[in-house]
Amino acid sequence: MKKIFALVLTLAMALSLVACGNSSTPAASGSAASGSGSASGDAISIAVVLKTLSSEYWNYVKAGCDAASKDLGVTVTVVGPGAESDIDGQVSMIEQQLGTGCSAIVVAPNDASAAASALQPAIDQGVPVLCVDTDVAIKGETCFVGTSNVDAAAQGGAYAAEKCGKDAKAVIIYGQEGDNTSNMRRQGYEQACKTAGIEVLSELSGQNTTDGATKTMEDMLNAYPDQINIVLCHNDDTAIGAMNACKSAGVSGITIVGFDGNKSAVQLILSGDLSATVAQQPYMMGYKVVEAAVKAVNGEKVESVIYAEAKVVTKDNGQAYLDELASYLG
Numbered sequence: 001m002k003k004i005f006a007l008v009l010t011l012a013m014a015l016s017l018v019a020c021g022n023s024s025t026p027a028a029s030g031s032a033a034s035g036s037g038s039a040s041g042d043a044i045s046i047a048v049v050l051k052t053l054s055s056e057y058w059n060y061v062k063a064g065c066d067a068a069s070k071d072l073g074v075t076v077t078v079v080g081p082g083a084e085s086d087i088d089g090q091v092s093m094i095e096q097q098l099g100t101g102c103s104a105i106v107v108a109p110n111d112a113s114a115a116a117s118a119l120q121p122a123i124d125q126g127v128p129v130l131c132v133d134t135d136v137a138i139k140g141e142t143c144f145v146g147t148s149n150v151d152a153a154a155q156g157g158a159y160a161a162e163k164c165g166k167d168a169k170a171v172i173i174y175g176q177e178g179d180n181t182s183n184m185r186r187q188g189y190e191q192a193c194k195t196a197g198i199e200v201l202s203e204l205s206g207q208n209t210t211d212g213a214t215k216t217m218e219d220m221l222n223a224y225p226d227q228i229n230i231v232l233c234h235n236d237d238t239a240i241g242a243m244n245a246c247k248s249a250g251v252s253g254i255t256i257v258g259f260d261g262n263k264s265a266v267q268l269i270l271s272g273d274l275s276a277t278v279a280q281q282p283y284m285m286g287y288k289v290v291e292a293a294v295k296a297v298n299g300e301k302v303e304s305v306i307y308a309e310a311k312v313v314t315k316d317n318g319q320a321y322l323d324e325l326a327s328y329l330g
Helices: 002-033 056-072 087-099 112-124 149-164 180-196 210-223 236-249 263-270 282-297 318-329
Strands: 045-049 075-079 104-107 129-132 143-146 169-174 199-205 230-233 255-260 276-279 305-307 311-313
Touching: 045 056, 045 087, 045 282, 056 075, 056 282, 056 318, 075 087, 087 104, 087 112, 104 112, 104 282, 112 129, 129 282, 143 282, 149 180, 149 230, 149 255, 149 276, 149 311, 169 180, 169 210, 169 236, 180 199, 199 210, 210 230, 210 236, 230 236, 236 255, 236 263, 263 276, 263 318, 282 305
Parallel strands: 045 075, 045 104, 104 129, 129 143, 143 305, 169 199, 169 230, 230 255, 255 276
Antiparallel strands: 276 311
16 A cells, blocks of 8 residues: 555656656746847837827827837837826836836836836846936936926026017926926026016916916916016927917017927917927937837946937017928828
8 A cells, every 4th residue: 555655756756857847848938928029039129208208298208209119129018197286196107007016117207206116126226227308316217318497498488588578577487396397497497587588477387288388487477467478488398378368358569488299289389379498309218218228128237318409489480390290290
């Protein structure tokens, strides 16, 4: 009986080893099959968490990311909350994307401090962390791709000052309270006004939205009737809100400068409703940040800062700029 029991036990152990060996082989081959086509079967997946996907500007960034995904043969997942004011929602998205085991993560933070806390586990685990448009500036960050917001806003402010003269008076409608991009653009506008001798009557938040900026501009018009010559805005949605408030109040002749270079804003510039917008290169930023992320994953050298130049779009060069945007989206 003991001999029979020993024989059965030995046979069971042998079958178990065979089963374990068979289960590992299909798993390895399945991983290779589901990869990006590399010989090792190691697929690269880049997670991109933008400030929102509900605005034209951020969809240009997404288009650049998608183009890089196709050209480089990597998986890129782009997400974003419903509004730039949804800080908690963006933090949850960062955590969700990290939970998928992505190869690298790209973030355009709505709040740098909140995003930094959510990204710290990635830094600790050696996952490349890159920022686009707005910098988190977390220790261990791989790269920042974007515009120098201070310099770019200074360009827009200088344009308005030159157009209106040093006796003009300005107001600044900045973005979300505490947002690093908003702070830098506000700084750039302030510098331009100071250099040109332009008095800044008021600086208030427009909450990064058209409706928020409309209300803010209404308050400014009531506080400074017939005194405002220039409105310097955080983004194009803000500029459109300021424009709407002026139209509702029957006020004309104010130089309104936006920021981002959205198609909708440029069309309003061509029609004479807005004066200018400081155009970034959102499509190129999206492409370059994914390109940098792939290099980081592959262990290649990546510059810590990759700047995309900005330019002021006016009625003179607006159509050429629209043609450029159309070429990006095909």
